[in-house]
Amino acid sequence: MIDYGAVARGFPGHGHPILITAPTPAAGADWTLTPPPGSVWRILWGQAKLVTSAVAATRQVLLQLSTGGLVVAQMASPNTQITGLTYTYQFAPGATQPTLASTFPVLSLPARVIVDPRWALGSSTIAKDAGDQWSAITFLVEELGGAPPE
Numbered sequence: 001m002i003d004y005g006a007v008a009r010g011f012p013g014h015g016h017p018i019l020i021t022a023p024t025p026a027a028g029a030d031w032t033l034t035p036p037p038g039s040v041w042r043i044l045w046g047q048a049k050l051v052t053s054a055v056a057a058t059r060q061v062l063l064q065l066s067t068g069g070l071v072v073a074q075m076a077s078p079n080t081q082i083t084g085l086t087y088t089y090q091f092a093p094g095a096t097q098p099t100l101a102s103t104f105p106v107l108s109l110p111a112r113v114i115v116d117p118r119w120a121l122g123s124s125t126i127a128k129d130a131g132d133q134w135s136a137i138t139f140l141v142e143e144l145g146g147a148p149p150e
Contacts, residue, residue: 040114
């Protein structure tokens with residue numbers, strides 16, 4: 001179950017910010033986040049923690065936007081993650097990473113990522129192991145409201 005905890009009321013001419021905490025997937029699985037019916041979100045910022053097991057290969061993390069099972073956009077981490085480490089991945093529009101030697105990789109998003117219930121935002125971990133674990137998946141979104149267009 002997703003926790004839709006409002007953190008502030010709306011601003012004139014804008015939606016209102018909401019902090020979304022996504023469910024922790026099973027070990028070895030990627031995560032997916034989809035707005036509930038009637039919601040439209042603009043992604044402002046996000047983060048997710050990946051703990052890699054001590055086996056398998058070097059991992060590459062992608063953030064994907066998909067609809068109907070079709071991936072329409074993906075952003076790759078500038079870092080790869082080796083076995084037995086914990087990285088907290090950051091997702092933000094226009095953000096850059098000052099150094100590649102970081103356990104806080106930054107994935108730059110397009111300026112306006114807007115999703116409705118027809119879309120899914122999620123991770124794709126290349127070379128993941130059954131013991132790899134995603135957790136602490138949190139996004140700050142602007143709730144734009146209204147039903148998606150037909």
